[in-house]
Amino acid sequence: MRTKASRHCCSKALRLNIIATQRYLHHHDYCATPLRPPGQIKAERFDPLNSIMYIHYMTNADAALFPIIAQDCLCRKARMADRTITRAYDEALRPCGLRITQFTLLVAIGYGSPGSIGELADWLAMERTTLTRNLKLLENEGLIISHAGAHHRSRAMTLSTSGRAKLDQAYPLWQSVQKMYREELGPQGWQESHEAMIRLANVGR
Numbered sequence: 001m002r003t004k005a006s007r008h009c010c011s012k013a014l015r016l017n018i019i020a021t022q023r024y025l026h027h028h029d030y031c032a033t034p035l036r037p038p039g040q041i042k043a044e045r046f047d048p049l050n051s052i053m054y055i056h057y058m059t060n061a062d063a064a065l066f067p068i069i070a071q072d073c074l075c076r077k078a079r080m081a082d083r084t085i086t087r088a089y090d091e092a093l094r095p096c097g098l099r100i101t102q103f104t105l106l107v108a109i110g111y112g113s114p115g116s117i118g119e120l121a122d123w124l125a126m127e128r129t130t131l132t133r134n135l136k137l138l139e140n141e142g143l144i145i146s147h148a149g150a151h152h153r154s155r156a157m158t159l160s161t162s163g164r165a166k167l168d169q170a171y172p173l174w175q176s177v178q179k180m181y182r183e184e185l186g187p188q189g190w191q192e193s194h195e196a197m198i199r200l201a202n203v204g205r
Helices: 012-027 060-072 074-096 100-112 117-124 128-140 161-203
Strands: 144-148 155-159
Touching: 060 074, 074 100, 074 161, 100 117, 100 128, 100 155, 100 161, 117 128, 117 155, 128 144, 155 161
Parallel strands: none
Antiparallel strands: 144 155
16 A cells, blocks of 8 residues: 555646546446455455556547548448348347348258358358357257268258248248338349448458
């Protein structure tokens, strides 16, 4: 613990920074970690005189980057569009108990009948571990069937009778969202959107 004399050695500027930070943390209900051994650390109210604080000073160069990134970042805009579109399809498919990721996965299995999980992962541009986890959930629900793949020691998936019935139930719900976006974008905008997404996907491969 610092002595009373050492506390007064802080400069006025640093004191103002500490006070401002304390008010911010208190307003947002944040907690800081005091200087204590790991076994004794616990969440508590911010103590500016017994804590390490990292202060980042923003330069004019930093500030100039923010609008450029906010306006031009392709990934940010793609993720915004992805969240909005995914939300629309998920909401429409809710009555049949599927999410759009599950729906498209069932369609991919039924449409392509890939010879292995690896081929399906490549086709969908998904990480194999993520795909395997999603496939397991669908298999547990009885919507797909696992069997020996076309390659040595590989596993493949096919739709079960329940899976095909689930797709029949989901199709008109999916189609309603498709119709909404077609009408909003118009024939040309609809076609250009598909072409742009295909080009972007191919650039990253």
